[in-house]
Amino acid sequence: MPARLAELAAASAGRAPVPVYLEWWPKPMFSPGGACWTNELIESAGGQNVFRMLPGQSGEVQIGDIVRADPEVIVLAWCGVPLDKVDVRRVLTRAGLEGVSAVRNGRVVAIDESLLGRPGPRVLEGACQIAQAIGAARRPDLHPRGFRSRSIGQSVKAT
Numbered sequence: 001m002p003a004r005l006a007e008l009a010a011a012s013a014g015r016a017p018v019p020v021y022l023e024w025w026p027k028p029m030f031s032p033g034g035a036c037w038t039n040e041l042i043e044s045a046g047g048q049n050v051f052r053m054l055p056g057q058s059g060e061v062q063i064g065d066i067v068r069a070d071p072e073v074i075v076l077a078w079c080g081v082p083l084d085k086v087d088v089r090r091v092l093t094r095a096g097l098e099g100v101s102a103v104r105n106g107r108v109v110a111i112d113e114s115l116l117g118r119p120g121p122r123v124l125e126g127a128c129q130i131a132q133a134i135g136a137a138r139r140p141d142l143h144p145r146g147f148r149s150r151s152i153g154q155s156v157k158a159t
Helices: 002-011 037-043 063-069 123-137
Strands: 016-023 029-032 046-048 058-060 073-076 108-110
Touching: 002 037, 002 123, 016 029, 016 037, 016 063, 016 123, 037 046, 037 123, 073 123
Parallel strands: 016 046, 016 073, 073 108
Antiparallel strands: 029 058
16 A cells, blocks of 8 residues: 555645545534644645644544645545535535635546544545545646536445
């Protein structure tokens, strides 16, 4: 697993990290903090957690915090919620987020929480899915609403 994470990181070497907001829960909104291993996954995928400065494993964030951070990618991995119940439209239409780059450009994706929130070999698949979303954000030639109608992880079920 460390070798594959290193491969992901090498693919983004020399590029500025893409700001990523990972949402653990929608109401109230929670995001990983500085002590969470998801920071390493996001960094290996070519991104940077916009809330990595929060103390502890995770913390509550407000709409204004997300607006100020202006992530280019938003990843929804709602704790305990089956992937088919995570609706990216809830974030795309969330009041106050209209001006956030990820929302404006349709770069909001859902990934099965079990691929990010539980330590084990499956986190590698989660990192690969984050890398896919980051790769799309780096390609302005892709349709700006490319992820509005689907979640990239829907075909990947936890086993």
